[in-house]
Amino acid sequence: MAEKTIERLSEATILFAGDSGDGMQLTGSQFTLATAFAMNDLATLPDFPAEIRAPAGTTYGVSGFQLHFGSVDIRTPGDEVDLLVAMNPAALKVNLSRVRKGGTVVVNVNAFERRDLDLAGLKVSPLEDGTLEGYHVIPVELTRLTREALAHTELNQKEIDRSKNMFALGLSLWLYSRPIEPAERWINKKFARKDSIREANLQLLRKGYHFGETTEQFAVRYEVSPAKLPPGKYRAIQGATALALGFVAASERSGLPLFYGSYPITPASDLLHSLSRYKQFGVMTFQAEDEIAAIGSTIGAAFGGSLAVTGTSGPGVALKTEAIGLALIMELPLVIVNLQRGGPSTGLPTKTEQSDLLQAMYGRNGDAPIPVVAASTPGDCFEAAYEASRLAVKYMTPVMLLVDGYLANGSEPWPIPDTATLPDFPVSFTTKPNHEQDGAQVFLPYLRDPETLARPWATPGTAGLEHRIGGIEKQEGTGNVSYDPVNHERMTRLRAEKVDRIARELPPLPVYGEESGDILLVGWGSTRGSIEAAVDRLRARGRRVGAVHLRHLNPLPADLGDVLSRFGAVVVPELNNGQLVRILRDRFVLPIRPFNLVQGRPFRAGELVEHVEGILDGKAG
Amino acid sequence: MDSSSESPRKPTLPPGAKAPTMPPGAKAPTLPPGARPPAGPPKPGASGDGAGAVSRQDFASDQDVRWCPGCGDYAILATVQRLMPELGIPRENIVFISGIGCSSRFPYYMNTYGMHTIHGRAPTIATGLKASRPELDIWVVTGDGDGLSIGGNHMIHLMRRNVNLQVLLFNNQIYGLTKGQYSPTSEAGKITKSSPYGAIDHPFNPIALVLGADASFVGRSMDRDPKHMKEMLKRAHGHRGASFLEIYQNCNIFNDGAFFQYTEKDTKPERAIFIEHGKPLVYSGGTKGLRLEGFHLETVDLDGGAWSASDCLVYDETSYELASIVGRLFRRDDMPQPFGVFYAKERTTYEDALHAQIAEIRGKAGKGRLEDLLHAGDTWEVA
């Protein structure tokens, strides 16, 4: 056995890529779990095709899982890949450009036959034509080794070949000195009742691990020390799970039963899956016949006094638009989660984007403002869901919660919150008449709270408060149908004012990096990690740069203007064609520049650094 | 076919639920495990006193009714308001939900809880409310455009899910509120503003449509026969499950007389037949009847001596097959149009199943604790 050199790394990025049927998402999430156990900080980027099983071996069927981990603060899924595990030529072709020069490429050489090359649209094998020059290539006979290892089992050829990702997982775990036990535990649990499959998977996982140990091909093995995360109890969490937990927490703390109405849509279905499991918490999930029925059901549930939530993606929000307007004029509390994907129309269903901000802000008929809240990391989805729920109920309004699609299945280590520290979530249903009129006690459904301008929430079943609400303009106070033009103008302004007043309770906006300086980066959503990583790098180079990240997009924090004015220029990086930048320019007469990426992937911190330096040097020069 | 083997009058309850005691004929609201009981005791005050609501007037709101004078909607509103005290449901537990259209103004005129929503979507809103508050008594008021055109999808899904509420579909075979376009129930060839050369659409038969969607209660009545209408409303309310009641409603402005052949004194006996469970299908003052010949119905003369009432089909409202045959008697020149209960057979309701499942899981695994949920799965400690 060759003596291995141990090399210590502060961070690394690994990318598993193969066919949709190769189990790359599973390999990636198991590697993530092991990495979490190794106490590294991490960020992931699952990347899969829209087709469930695209034709095997083709480039459009390639599924990938990227993971960035380290002993340092990890803010992004990684700019450049250090290790690419490519299960076939298509996976190699699609992903090689993401690997840094000098990076390692593990290829399954058994998958480079003529037929495989044809499927990937390659004339010559990239193993032979010099494509891989400058990379450290490790050819592994993954298919052959897998078949050999399982030759004596009762599994058929197809089942055997399907297991080769376990070999790759074992090998990768060894290469980065990750514990193998979490994956073993998972296999034992997952295949508890399928002895032959369980044994085969365990055997292959260990084979892969030992292969690294024995083969001459790896001279080096890496170690990544635990990250210095704040003390506490952690778990790895995906955005979709964090959203579900956030809503359950909101339900528990408010005492409102949780009702979730949804129609299956990528990438929001995982939220429906999660919540439908929480029957123990009394969560009512309703899989509707369409997007409109999904939000309709939640409007009904909100009228009845539930914490009502619907989740979807951009095309679904488009269908829900009219109903959002109804909830808005009825002034019922409701949370609409938009797990954004590439658009317009069906767009890029499995790719991430931030292009539904203007839809959230303005996408309704009439003057129809609603609060807009955004989550910035997978774990942050928990707090964002809680905050959206709290605002909806406090201000009696639908709230849009924007989540960049890749946060839904991306994961990170999450310090499990202490439920005692969650913000208060008081709810008071109106049970008595709220007004005296001609000596009689009456209930006025549109008599507003003087502070918040919220109207009272009186639910069916409350005697004496019977009232009717609807989509026709309301008379102020009574809520009766009113076509009076002056009343309409007043109600329109009151509805806007109510949303604006949320700004009064927003905490001061924290500025990351310099408090004042040459350039301020303003972001929202999933770009937080890239932006703040870029700020760190820029400041390390002596640049006077800061960043703010907006949780609340409507209303904007009251002190935002003040922060903007402390910088020479403002840059708004977004994964769209320029949306927040328009909202800011509309509000502030300041030099505000867009920086946009619309490629269905997150920013690399390096791209932001380069862009900001370009501006600064252009100015300096 | 209906999978339930229960007798039609016996409500199916979720495991563990107690049969509520209610006045006869009243729709029994149930409190599933964990449901919130109606809040607070009745409060004295001008706007209502729940417990004391006993007359028709108690169910009329203070809003001016704004339908065209002579509209059939008035008769339906009056009949519903008259029925309400008889049902014995506290006013605060009643919710009327509508979409858009002339008929959909209905909730504003009822002194109960109500929602006037958006076009076609009332069934979805009602489903969410009933699912989350099963003890409420919910009525959906809709029309042929609202319920069968823009909201057609929701209607069929409401029926198949069997949410326990009443759907009153006011069918006037026209778009009234938008001032007179042909609707999905307008007859082919109908001349309207949007079909100056005659409508080329083939119309729905609403009864056949909802039977196809596995509705558990299907009935038809008419605005000009308040007695029958009230009886049908009562039956619909007493049925535990989604009840679909089509009510022929005259729009005297845009489609006047669309149903006069069935509703007016001189032609009604010949053109309308009232079907009743356990009774032979006879009409025209007992001088004519309907006989089943194979899968077809034929009209027979009971005065000629050749046939008697005992030769006529004895209706069975629990038979899906009979409902399908009789429900398909539709706008036939040679046959009368049927009114009454076509089909009534109870099966598990959506909200009962929903809460039974929650209760079952909670029974097995206990009530969830947030702490446990947050700390679930693999966790690790950072010192």
Ligand code: SF4
């Ligand atoms: S338009 Fe027709 S249906 Fe509408 S209120 Fe007038 S008469 Fe009634």
